[in-house]
Amino acid sequence: MRHFKTLVGKECIEEIISSRGAALYIVGCGVLSVFSLLLVSNTELSLLDNAQAVYMMSAIIIALALLIAVIRGSDGFAGERERETLETLLITPVSPNEVAIAKLMALIFSWLVLFLLSIPYLWAVGSTGQNLIPALEYLFISGTLLVVIFGGFTLALSARMKTLKGTLSIGLAAFLLSGSPILLGPSLRQSTVGRFGDLINPFANALNMLDSVVVDSLGVLFQIIPLAILVSYAIAAIWVLSMATKRVEL
Amino acid sequence: MKKYFVLCIGFMMAMLFVVAGNSHADGTPFIHVSIQAPTGALKMGDRPVFKGVVKNSGQHNLQGLVVYLSLVALKPGDEHPVDLEDWSAQKAVRIDQLVAGETNRQDWPMRLIQAGRFGVALTVVDSLENRPIVSDLIPFDIQTKPTVASSRILPVAIGEPLLLLVFFRLFHWIHTRSRRLMKGVLI
Numbered sequence: 001m002r003h004f005k006t007l008v009g010k011e012c013i014e015e016i017i018s019s020r021g022a023a024l025y026i027v028g029c030g031v032l033s034v035f036s037l038l039l040v041s042n043t044e045l046s047l048l049d050n051a052q053a054v055y056m057m058s059a060i061i062i063a064l065a066l067l068i069a070v071i072r073g074s075d076g077f078a079g080e081r082e083r084e085t086l087e088t089l090l091i092t093p094v095s096p097n098e099v100a101i102a103k104l105m106a107l108i109f110s111w112l113v114l115f116l117l118s119i120p121y122l123w124a125v126g127s128t129g130q131n132l133i134p135a136l137e138y139l140f141i142s143g144t145l146l147v148v149i150f151g152g153f154t155l156a157l158s159a160r161m162k163t164l165k166g167t168l169s170i171g172l173a174a175f176l177l178s179g180s181p182i183l184l185g186p187s188l189r190q191s192t193v194g195r196f197g198d199l200i201n202p203f204a205n206a207l208n209m210l211d212s213v214v215v216d217s218l219g220v221l222f223q224i225i226p227l228a229i230l231v232s233y234a235i236a237a238i239w240v241l242s243m244a245t246k247r248v249e250l
Numbered sequence: 251m252k253k254y255f256v257l258c259i260g261f262m263m264a265m266l267f268v269v270a271g272n273s274h275a276d277g278t279p280f281i282h283v284s285i286q287a288p289t290g291a292l293k294m295g296d297r298p299v300f301k302g303v304v305k306n307s308g309q310h311n312l313q314g315l316v317v318y319l320s321l322v323a324l325k326p327g328d329e330h331p332v333d334l335e336d337w338s339a340q341k342a343v344r345i346d347q348l349v350a351g352e353t354n355r356q357d358w359p360m361r362l363i364q365a366g367r368f369g370v371a372l373t374v375v376d377s378l379e380n381r382p383i384v385s386d387l388i389p390f391d392i393q394t395k396p397t398v399a400s401s402r403i404l405p406v407a408i409g410e411p412l413l414l415l416v417f418f419r420l421f422h423w424i425h426t427r428s429r430r431l432m433k434g435v436l437i
Contacts, residue, residue, distance in 0.1 A: 017421065022418040022422075025418075026411060026414055026418070029411040032410075033407040033410065034407075036406065037407050040403050049295070099259055121406055121407075124406040125358070126401065
């Protein structure tokens, strides 16, 4: 347990002190800054309700969190393998499963840092304070679950695939596919196929949940189904990760 | 002789009718156009619908009428025509035919982009007439609305990435310096 804690600490600190980790946070902040500036400089966007602006900002934060989870998750095992540091990691007195869990916890830590960095932006765009606190609560919950889902599946893929490039390609393709709700817009999602897609897509469930909480001011009862779907996916991701990392090949 | 006289009178009346065009003898047009602003207070971001009415009060049918909306800012000292680009998706409509006595009603949805005093008017152009017919100018006020506050966004949008950059630079510098010191102690 002591070794596991040390590993978790090492992985989390690496998220901050490594130049790649720092670059991701700075780029993330840059994206949020550009969107915020668009909100005030564009006539059409500047007329958005505060709640709508908070929702759009939350969607961008979630997309950024998933992108970071996919990039860092792909690097989890495949990157170590390519840098020839995986062997060193596997001879430590922690099991491959524990390594995987430590890496997943580092991804969650990375999300927490991004979440903290995004709070000033949400405060700035939600100037009237309408639904700002529920937005933060649900963003935290849905973001954490999504990072576990995407990070878990990408880490599992990373443990099984030999190359970082291959893992990253599949991870980014999955990210784009699940990000289609943002790309397509609500009108194209009104058909039966669109609704079914929304139901099985964790990203869409998180966005719909945020929409109903922030924009429509709906209560917790309306969030049970999307929350249940996200929790189910998160459990499935952890199970897949534990299966994939039972035995890790060099 | 009487037959020719009737024909001449008829011909002269027809000529008079053509010369008079779409207006009465006293110059009052056969086309009546008006626009009505929605009731109640209007504020930025609202999407009210202005109601336009075009009536053919003449004796014959009219074809190919073009009706378009005009918006002017009426703030004293800053009066200017407003480009409808952001305000309205529907800038003009064409009425194929307006039979005698018929009234055509149109909806003019608008998105209120700016606060202030504005005036709206409808203009009807009949291709057979050289004078467009303009409705009365309907003034209306748009109240301001708390929107995305630039005073809060700008410091965050510019300040946070800079602070983060400084923080990581400082962190990296301290980390490198402590490692060098450690190496020095070991050597």
